């Protein structure tokens with residue numbers, strides 16, 4: 021019999037159908053066995069009774085996570101036996117059960133809270149939990165709406181390389197890779213150079229890129245491999261223009277996920293983010309002053325949390341921009357207007373206590389860029405490929421990068437960014453633990 025998806029069962033009352041899915045729970049009630057069977061469209065209750073002795077015999081062996089096909093008749097449940105969820109109004113009375121895959125006894129009940137390392141050790145299993153499904157459904161929605169917003173704003177998507185000849189950030193630690201002819205290559209720390217080059221052909225370009233960071237940071241904010249959504253745009257006057265595009269993206273994403281995933285926000289005990297008409301913008305020194313702190317070249321994680329609390333309370337915003345970081349604290353390609361020195365045209369976007377995006381206006385003048393490289397002790401010869409973009413003329417431009425895992429984690433107020441990476445890599449793990 022052809023497969024019917026669980027979501028179709030409310031339209032199939034009285035009919036005989038075949039469903040396929042995974043057993044979430046088996047409950048024994050006297051002579052009856054109840055199964056909760058999940059497929060991609062939802063979970064439905066199956067009743068197995070002695071009226072179908074063959075099915076009952078199979079059902080006695082079934083356990084959580086077994087994969088089955090079940091034929092039976094769809095019945096409406098009465099008002100006082102209705103279950104939870106959108107399919108709680110119907111059940112399938114089993115006539116025959118076929119086992120497609122058995123599962124060994126689980127190391128713990130799925131959905132119960134386990135230590136985060138135990139969760140990561142068992143990802144092929146734990147990713148099946150409702151919590152993980154929610155996180156990665158949310159992530160997919162964020163990415164989809166982020167892309168749609170950039171396309172609407174006339175950006176063209178391109179694919180950036182993951183294998184590169186050097187480190188684009190001139191400072192971030194890179195992973196080395198053995199390349200041909202004894203050449204060392206690196207895993208990209210950022211698609212930075214490539215998105216700037218793509219301003220040449222497209223004026224407005226974006227990419228969803230893997231970034232690899234070898235910093236020895238064992239925190240709840242750092243992954244060794246992350247996904248970033250990077251855009252770059254030409255013909256700007258200053259950093260306010262990419263900030264404005266980013267603000268529109270954030271508004272589009274928030275609007276989409278608020279509409280699509282109200283139930284998820286509730287399950288995670290949070291609410292859709294607040295985003296006012298204009299996201300508040302503070303210079304670094306204004307932010308520190310607001311927090312009652314002395315002048316400093318950067319913000320500590322506790323300052324990021326503090327200023328986000330302020331923005332929420334005083335400005336009704338879960339987002340806040342911080343601008344005017346000292347030029348020397350930013351990447352070498354960051355533009356500094358002489359009138360604004362020693363502060364640069366870089367910015368960060370903080371969201372619910374964490375930096376999720378970083379960007380700037382860039383140096384677009386060839387000679388000025390070479391001068392800045394030399395100032396930083398970087399050899400322009402090593403950047404000759406990238407420098408061609410400037411040698412042959414690039415308009416004033418700027419852009420930024422959002423960390424997808426950080427954005428997802430803060431969207432659902434998940435405390436550890438690693439939980440928002442389906443297969444997290446960090447100092448102690450590539451799928452399995454590197455060492456104990």
Ligand code: AMO
Pocket residue numbers: 189209210212233241242243244245246248250375376377378379380419420421422423424425426437
């Ligand atoms: P930056 O290094 O700030 O800027 O990275 C941009 C964004 O990427 C995310 N991110 C990370 N997420 C998880 N783990 C990490 N180790 C990690 N490192 C970075 C953060 C961060 O805000 N080229 C510039 C961007 C630009 O100027 O356009 C850059 O790479 O969310």
